[in-house]
Amino acid sequence: MLNSSIQVQGLQKSYKNLHVLKGVDFEVGKGSIFALLGSNGAGKTTIVKILTTLLRQDGGTAAVNGFDVAAKPDYVRQSISLTGQFAAVDEILTGRENLIMIAKLRHLKNPLQVTDDLLNRFGLTDAADRAVATYSGGMHRRLDIAMSLVGSPKIIFLDEPTTGLDPEGRIEVWKLIKELANNGATVFLTTQYLDEAEQLADRIAILHEGRIIANGTLADLKKLFPSTKVKYVEKQPSLEEIFLAIVGKKEEN
């Protein structure tokens, strides 16, 4: 598949006797935004960790940028960046030092320039020389995402990027994510917020009880919603309603 950045087939993962992933399949197209939707404990972070080479799967295959994550983790790491569920920043260093550190670890030629640009772009210039411990939650998250963009990785993983942000902060991060995709990056994000997936994603997959139970564009998913025909009031189903309807139907079976 030349046009896909991520291919996942039959992915399995258990923690002791908790079977979290029971055969997960999906593909993510190059340059697209893919949202993985699921409730608490569905296994979103587990998938992200496997795809970013932090965790080994028990079964199935996963390829990122054409490289198998288990066989060629070094090559996978060259093309990705990860913004984990919890901000991964160094609290003792300043924002600027954090970015310079990552730029040097990515072996960039001009770490200072890259850092200045990112600080500017993320509105952190004024706080750049303060210890990160003094940052607000939103600033933490912005720095966290900025650190992931150092070196312009091709594939960007964002695990619940807007959790804990106020509405303004969320909209800001959404704008950024759209920009990334416009510049050609592939974005894989997980979220519990249905409106977030609705806003951002080209494709949405719903992870439920260890499997992908729905996968498609927003329009595709809307077709799955059963009751659009009965219309006394003009109303498009929101993704939330679709989600609940699909999940509900699965559980009846």
Next chain:
Amino acid sequence: METVKNHFFNDMGVMLGRSIRHIFRSMDTIITVTIMPIAIMLLFVYVLGGAIQTGTDSYLNYLLPGILLITIANGIGYVSYRMFMDKQRGIFERFHSMPIAHSAPLWGHVLTSLVSNAISVLVIILVALIMGFRSPAGVLSWLAVAGMLALFTLALTWIAIIPGLTAKTFDGASVIAYPIHLLPFISSAFVPTETMPSGVRAFAENQPVTLILESIRALLYGQPVGNDIWVALAWCFGIMLVAYIFAMRAYKKRV
């Protein structure tokens, strides 16, 4: 595509830079680490020391090597702490999803421990000099002492890394500090072992801390070092090797 290996020294350099910043921005940890040994030193030299027979002309000279080891044992708790914090805060996951030398973040912690303990040891020696500590040792002997202290630090550091990596809670991570703190007290650090009851004495005389202490004393005061130093070195290397293997295994399992 370029490979990861040839960046090891660059990556280590970045990690070292991070460590040095951490150390110099949390100077209070140096104070926390050194204040207790300094207090013990004052107490033993000015209050209890007069009553202790060590067979040396200055009790401070006898005491200092033990105080140095206590200082290092004190600093070791912070290794587990820093390791645990890095793991907890997710910065390790960020590092490990990047194309960097895989063990660089771990070695960064080892270097941090060496540098910060070296600073603490210098602080203690400075205080001891003010209190009247003197040594006839030459440059070579001092280098040997520095080497022994570094080796002792490394051995304890690798031990401390294990709970830092594997603990689920903060308290679990720091528990290793307690047994390590005790060892210098059941050694020849404060009094010669001859006065101890036979069971305790057998333990005290054969445990690594005493052997290291006696070697350092011999080096500092120009006595023949004898066999002790080789046994002491063997202990340090042995402990370091075993701890290193377990720490690496825990590290690989985590990432």
